[in-house]
Amino acid sequence: MGFFNWVFVIFVLNFFSSKPAFSGSSSSTSIGLSGIPDRFLQFAKKPELFDWMVGIRREIHENPELGFEEFETSKLIRAELDKMGVRYKYPVAVTGVIGFVGTGGPPFVAIRADMDALSMQEMVEWEHKSRNPGKMHACGHDAHVAMLLGAAKILQEHREELKGTVVLVFQPAEEGRGGAMKMIDAGVLENVNAIFGLHVAPNLPVGEVHSRAGPIGAGSGFFEAVISGKGGHAAIPQHSVDPILAASNVIVSLQHLVSREADPLDPQVVTVAKFQGGGAFNVIPDSVTIGGTFRAFSRESFMQLRLRIEEVITGQAAVQRCNATVDFFTQDKPFFPPTINHEGLHEHFLNVAGDMLGTHKVKDLKPLTGSEDFAFYQEVVPGYFFLLGMENKTRGRLESSHSPYFQINEDSFPYGAALHASLAARYLHEFQPEVSFSDTKHHDEL
Numbered sequence: 001m002g003f004f005n006w007v008f009v010i011f012v013l014n015f016f017s018s019k020p021a022f023s024g025s026s027s028s029t030s031i032g033l034s035g036i037p038d039r040f041l042q043f044a045k046k047p048e049l050f051d052w053m054v055g056i057r058r059e060i061h062e063n064p065e066l067g068f069e070e071f072e073t074s075k076l077i078r079a080e081l082d083k084m085g086v087r088y089k090y091p092v093a094v095t096g097v098i099g100f101v102g103t104g105g106p107p108f109v110a111i112r113a114d115m116d117a118l119s120m121q122e123m124v125e126w127e128h129k130s131r132n133p134g135k136m137h138a139c140g141h142d143a144h145v146a147m148l149l150g151a152a153k154i155l156q157e158h159r160e161e162l163k164g165t166v167v168l169v170f171q172p173a174e175e176g177r178g179g180a181m182k183m184i185d186a187g188v189l190e191n192v193n194a195i196f197g198l199h200v201a202p203n204l205p206v207g208e209v210h211s212r213a214g215p216i217g218a219g220s221g222f223f224e225a226v227i228s229g230k231g232g233h234a235a236i237p238q239h240s241v242d243p244i245l246a247a248s249n250v251i252v253s254l255q256h257l258v259s260r261e262a263d264p265l266d267p268q269v270v271t272v273a274k275f276q277g278g279g280a281f282n283v284i285p286d287s288v289t290i291g292g293t294f295r296a297f298s299r300e301s302f303m304q305l306r307l308r309i310e311e312v313i314t315g316q317a318a319v320q321r322c323n324a325t326v327d328f329f330t331q332d333k334p335f336f337p338p339t340i341n342h343e344g345l346h347e348h349f350l351n352v353a354g355d356m357l358g359t360h361k362v363k364d365l366k367p368l369t370g371s372e373d374f375a376f377y378q379e380v381v382p383g384y385f386f387l388l389g390m391e392n393k394t395r396g397r398l399e400s401s402h403s404p405y406f407q408i409n410e411d412s413f414p415y416g417a418a419l420h421a422s423l424a425a426r427y428l429h430e431f432q433p434e435v436s437f438s439d440t441k442h443h444d445e446l
């Protein structure tokens with residue numbers, strides 16, 4: 001999962017209301033359709049497909065590339081799409097690739113994988129360890145790419161069954177650089193009716209998937225403030241304006257935003273994680289820099305926090321005769337919106353994943369205060385994000401993502417690939433114009 005900020009324009013436009021809501025149909029219960037998930041899973045488990053996905057993942061793992069630098073990863077994706085005979089657009093948002101499988105006409109459903117690695121050193125000693133010092137696939141985006149290519153292969157093999165077009169979204173720069181937003185700016189969601197995404201989860205059992213309707217990830221933003229006073233001799237404080245004391249009061253006051261102003265039933269986080277100022281025992285510095293992050297599960301709560309963080313910093317600094325400037329970095333790092341799953345797509349997910357894995361393997365997810373740039377897509381079209389279990393207790397526990405000891409259980413790949421493909425294929429079947437939708441206007445668009 002990444003960390004980011006979101007763009008205010010997106011808040012203003014309510015795309016959700018201008019797009020038809022997905023609505024399931026009774027056709028999903030017909031034998032052919034309910035058979036799709038199991039057939040696709042059996043196909044994904046075949047050694048040819050499984051070994052091929054594993055090979056791709058290991059090749060990408062050896063050559064991790066940071067956000068907007070995924071040139072070799074992107075090249076590998078295109079080479080595989082070429083071999084399969086899948087059409088694609090490139091470049092999209094620098095290194096991104098958009099593939100198309102199916103009729104080429106509407107409806108359109110997107111499935112998404114992120115491609116970027118993290119700037120950290122891999123500590124796992126194995127044959128396919130990162131060959132790029134200081135770079136590592138420690139979030140599993142290498143596995144995400146392999147599984148989306150797996151889905152492409154399943155869908156391409158079954159393309160005559162597709163009742164529309166599946167859009168394969170290979171996205172750069174999930175880790176805090178807002179790659180999803182650049183993909184949207186490049187038009188990736190034009191005509192797209194819904195989008196699905198997944199993330200590998202090291203602490204959930206392999207063969208299980210976890211998600212829920214509504215918010216599953218927090219909106220996230222960063223702030224930094226420079227609190228300026230007047231430096232001087234530490235023994236003569238009356239001749240200085242002390243920014244250390246002012247910053248300390250600011251930090252304490254910021255803690256009251258969550259404890260005194262937020263609804264206790266609406267989870268929020270304000271953390272000051274950075275405090276820089278002073279360098280000597282006997283000198284009051286001119287200024288102090290503090291910084292941190294804030295999280296909330298709705299855009300209203302998030303924007304309220306943003307507003308109050310600025311007010312509290314400047315107001316509390318003024319009490320101590322200091323000036324403060326606050327920066328939210330929205331140019332480099334847009335705010336990440338909360339990850340909010342569409343209700344109708346949740347029903348669809350329960351049906352498809354339940355048919356594939358058994359309903360007892362499809363579990364409810366507790367919301368996380370982490371964030372994921374998939375949320376940008378969900379601001380534009382109905383979207384659904386879920387976690388794919390990887391843990392196999394007989395093989396020991398897996399380290400959490402962003403750990404230098406992070407590892408992937410490749411046994412999860414057939415589930416991820418088959419779920420991507422089944423969610424998309426079944427969606428196209430159930431989203432046909434003859435199906436009765438309450439929003440008849442949409443029939444004309446189709």
Ligand SMILES: *[C@@H]1O[C@H](CO)[C@@H](O)[C@H](O)[C@H]1NC(C)=O
Nearest residue numbers: 228229230241321322323324
């Ligand atoms: C704060 O800003 C005002 C207006 O620019 C200035 O006059 C004052 O000296 C500043 N105070 C400090 C402590 O920097």
Ligand SMILES: *[C@@H]1O[C@H](CO)[C@@H](O)[C@H](O)[C@H]1NC(C)=O
Nearest residue numbers: 206207392393394395411412
């Ligand atoms: C877990 O690992 C064991 C040992 O490798 C294997 O036999 C078993 O099939 C795995 N379970 C799953 C659900 O993948």
Ligand SMILES: [Zn+2]
Nearest residue numbers: 001002139175
């Ligand atoms: Zn991550």
Ligand SMILES: [Zn+2]
Nearest residue numbers: 001002139199
């Ligand atoms: Zn991730």
